[in-house]
Amino acid sequence: xxTIKDLQEMxxxxxxxxxxGKSIGLVxxxxxxxxxxxxxxxxxxxxxxxxxxxxFVNPAQFGPGEDFSRYPxxxxxxxxxLNNFEVDVLFLPDAPKMFSGEHQSYVEVEGLSxxxxxxxxxxxxxxxxxxxxxxxxxxxxxxxFFGEKDFQQLLIIKKMVKELNFPVEIIALPTVREFxxxxxxxxxxxxxxxxxxxxxxxxxxxxxxxxxxxNGERNPHKIIAQMRSLLSAAPGxxxxxxxxxxxxxxxxxxxxxxxxxxxxxxxxxxxxLIDNLLVExx
Amino acid sequence: xxTIKDLQEMxxxxxxxxxxGKSIGLVxxxxxxxxxxxxxxxxxxxxxxxxxxxxFVNPAQFGPGEDFSRYPxxxxxxxxxLNNFEVDVLFLPDAPKMFSGEHQSYVEVEGLSxxxxxxxxxxxxxxxxxxxxxxxxxxxxxxxFFGEKDFQQLLIIKKMVKELNFPVEIIALPTVREFxxxxxxxxxxxxxxxxxxxxxxxxxxxxxxxxxxxNGERNPHKIIAQMRSLLSAAPGxxxxxxxxxxxxxxxxxxxxxxxxxxxxxxxxxxxxLIDNLLVExx
Numbered sequence: 001x002x003t004i005k006d007l008q009e010m011x012x013x014x015x016x017x018x019x020x021g022k023s024i025g026l027v028x029x030x031x032x033x034x035x036x037x038x039x040x041x042x043x044x045x046x047x048x049x050x051x052x053x054x055x056f057v058n059p060a061q062f063g064p065g066e067d068f069s070r071y072p073x074x075x076x077x078x079x080x081x082l083n084n085f086e087v088d089v090l091f092l093p094d095a096p097k098m099f100s101g102e103h104q105s106y107v108e109v110e111g112l113s114x115x116x117x118x119x120x121x122x123x124x125x126x127x128x129x130x131x132x133x134x135x136x137x138x139x140x141x142x143x144x145f146f147g148e149k150d151f152q153q154l155l156i157i158k159k160m161v162k163e164l165n166f167p168v169e170i171i172a173l174p175t176v177r178e179f180x181x182x183x184x185x186x187x188x189x190x191x192x193x194x195x196x197x198x199x200x201x202x203x204x205x206x207x208x209x210x211x212x213x214x215n216g217e218r219n220p221h222k223i224i225a226q227m228r229s230l231l232s233a234a235p236g237x238x239x240x241x242x243x244x245x246x247x248x249x250x251x252x253x254x255x256x257x258x259x260x261x262x263x264x265x266x267x268x269x270x271x272x273l274i275d276n277l278l279v280e281x282x
Numbered sequence: 283x284x285t286i287k288d289l290q291e292m293x294x295x296x297x298x299x300x301x302x303g304k305s306i307g308l309v310x311x312x313x314x315x316x317x318x319x320x321x322x323x324x325x326x327x328x329x330x331x332x333x334x335x336x337x338f339v340n341p342a343q344f345g346p347g348e349d350f351s352r353y354p355x356x357x358x359x360x361x362x363x364l365n366n367f368e369v370d371v372l373f374l375p376d377a378p379k380m381f382s383g384e385h386q387s388y389v390e391v392e393g394l395s396x397x398x399x400x401x402x403x404x405x406x407x408x409x410x411x412x413x414x415x416x417x418x419x420x421x422x423x424x425x426x427f428f429g430e431k432d433f434q435q436l437l438i439i440k441k442m443v444k445e446l447n448f449p450v451e452i453i454a455l456p457t458v459r460e461f462x463x464x465x466x467x468x469x470x471x472x473x474x475x476x477x478x479x480x481x482x483x484x485x486x487x488x489x490x491x492x493x494x495x496x497n498g499e500r501n502p503h504k505i506i507a508q509m510r511s512l513l514s515a516a517p518g519x520x521x522x523x524x525x526x527x528x529x530x531x532x533x534x535x536x537x538x539x540x541x542x543x544x545x546x547x548x549x550x551x552x553x554x555l556i557d558n559l560l561v562e563x564x
Contacts, residue, residue, distance in 0.1 A: 011449055021301060104393045105445035107415075110386040130446070133389075137447040163387035164412070165419040167293055 022049040026141035031055035032072040032186040040145040054091040061127030149175040195269035201234035206277040220244040240265040304331040308423035313337035314354040314468040322427040336373040343409030431457040477551035483516035488559040502526040522547040
């Protein structure tokens, strides 16, 4: 596994490999890797000739007062985990070079970026799309891999790629979960044992919605009320949002038809956690 | 000269050529070509193995009430002009595919886009950077060519390319002028003979500023006053803005030092014209 930090070197490497006819798969991460990330690496390994994993804790996607400075970082641990896979390049873009002091260029997907997480994190998705655009330009991958756990992010990136014609295919992988259903997240690290236990309620609430929809409930408000009641019983869980929405537009549903995105965000102790489930109303 | 309209075909062509080790030069235009555009084509021909000229009247860079619908279009004439050069591909992107009804993805360079032309055309540069990002992604050029006549546009595109790491080199060519100094523009076409004659005052005003600066005048207000007086004497010329600014930040100068961008925009009859001169204070 070769490590590249210099942006120009990353670009030159990719160009050289593309001239040799090699396809490139990019797995963009913020590090502190877990099985969710590793499932993306595995998929990239199967799909592409060369696998590039980037680790960059992107300041542009954190708002003021958010957890940028305490976001978990452990490069030694990440390297060890990646050594079990055949990763060709570990790309560690040089932070000061990525966003210089007078950075003013942004990529934004309007509409979708204002909903759900965008309400409490108004500049978050602009930071995500901007850094992903930068990584796509630096690495020129044929495929880029993202997890469905960040469903809204995935949707926004797909729309950006389509509407700005980035020459890359976005590949989504299912959320990886703990034994009790908690979605893997680097932020789970913030939870103490009590909070960790309580956090399982997020997935339980999603499963409750799934069951209700599958049992024929078509009124989103009734489902949301049940979910809220379940969530409010869990100690230290403060709900941010909870929606049953159209999985393409993220517009909240008045009546359930066909596919439904059930999505939520909650603060559990010091961790802001998100999760979602895509449910088919049969 | 091969014509490509399909976006996917353009991308595939570029990828094929890049695998063969060919470099690509892109000249993005809105058509109704003049000697200014042709100087870009000529420069591209010298620099790159393959030359792609795009013609696309970009709706995203026109505001409401602007001249999108009456912007001059004459593909037959453009083809004839391009036939005198060895252009490899004429890229005519399919308009409905470029911006679909629900288009929400934009690239924006904040700050620079709000100054000068951005004041009277608040969404103009966002439209420009978005379409240029799209063209860069579709064509994957090694070089892209722009005229210095659109100085602010050039500056914004350079900043976008640098800050979003687009793998392309931006090459700027000097403004091409008529016998009386009027900068070539597809919009000169809108002028009747009287307006055409009056329009020469724009360049005369720029030259006046240059002379004053070279003669040691360091107070921008005095120069602007002289320019305004000259411009106001020309029939049918309504000034939009007139600035002496820093050529990197576009911030208006309080005192003249080193390099000065002298730039203006004016309505001359039905045409909004812009021009600029970069002056070195010796």
